Amino acid sequence: MITERVAENLYILDTGMLGLERYGALYILKAPKPAIIETGFSHTLEKTLQALDELRVRREDVAYIMPTHVHLDHAGGTGHLAEACPNAKVIVHEQGAPHLIDPTKLLESVQRAVGPMFPFYGTLKPTPKERVLPVHGGEVFNLGNGYEIEVIAAPGHAPHQVCFFERRLRGLFTADAAGIYRPWGAGLLLTTPPPAFHLEQSLETLARLKALQPKLLLYTHWGAHTDISLLDQCAHMLQHWVSEIEHAKKTLKDDQAVKEHFVQKEAPLLSAHYPELILRGEIEMNVQGVLLYLKRFRGIN
Ligand SMILES: [Zn+2]
Structure with missing residues (x-):
């Protein structure tokens, strides 16, 4: 079956x-x-x-x-x-x-x-x-x-x-x-x-x-x-994730640095559970989605 x-x-x-x-x-x-x-x-x-x-x-x-x-x-x-x-x-x-x-x-x-x-x-x-x-x-x-x-x-x-x-x-x-x-x-x-x-x-x-x-x-x-x-x-x-990214955005130098920060932070936690093939891509994509949201709806550039 x-x-x-x-x-x-x-x-x-x-x-x-x-x-x-x-x-x-x-x-x-x-x-x-x-x-x-x-x-x-x-x-x-x-x-x-x-x-x-x-x-x-x-x-x-x-x-x-x-x-x-x-x-x-x-x-x-x-x-x-x-x-x-x-x-x-x-x-x-x-x-x-x-x-x-x-x-x-x-x-x-x-x-x-x-x-x-x-x-x-x-x-x-x-x-x-x-x-x-x-x-x-x-x-x-x-x-x-x-x-x-x-x-x-x-x-x-x-x-x-x-x-x-x-x-x-x-x-x-x-x-x-x-x-x-x-x-x-x-x-x-x-x-x-x-x-x-x-x-x-x-x-x-x-x-x-x-x-x-x-x-x-x-x-x-x-x-x-x-x-x-x-x-x-x-x-x-979701609330925690967005506020974490908002904080990183205010303290790190640019979007790429924010993404890298979360890849470094999340990848070890997720690597046992999330497929290697898409690990980095998924994390970057999820961060990028929030960065775009912060920019559009909270004016955080
Ligand atoms: Zn889906």
Whole structure:
């Protein structure tokens, strides 16, 4: 089996993101109207189709493809998957929708954000406009058999991010709104990338997610967790992370020095738990996201 059951009719697929185990996930909800939540990178397609076969979900029956936001580790496979599942509608935030229809600008932005890691990020095939169903939060999709997915606006990590709340399971697909939590990892890790990380929005989103009273947090990175206090932990860590970077920014000479400071500080703590391949890149990217936020919203240059 390449899929793993995490709840009734809900399965997780390890996409093998960046060649790593339990780092990237997509979920298949085998309801009368089946849904695929997240798509992984474009090169995940083959594995996703295998997973559908394994679960005996026919491609033409897939009703919804639901990337939480248009970062490529979540939405890179959308165009390919939409082609393979010809009757599926693609549910995506209205601000993300244009980027799935014409990915040119998005791919340029990803290249700027991830630099040397770009080749690992695959590509993004355009999704035909008529297949895309833009949402902004509050919409509910009835999948049958009591399964209903509510779209929850979840800005902060990115302005166009949504979470999905499945009401029957009380399962919350957290996207990147609640950080990264790998089963064997160093606990909770943050993801605060450029160009649009926003602290207050992140905190406000986390408060709303908590108010939903989920029973299950379904992380893209990675897996199903019943410890709902992760939402509070994440809020705490975000505040601490931003104030630490603000302090460093005021005392060190430039942005590069700030990044280097945090690479030196964080890398030894994370190296046992975070893959070498992306260690420095991730830390620099997370610092850069906060620096940009401080500049734009707190006037700290
Ligand atoms: Zn992600």
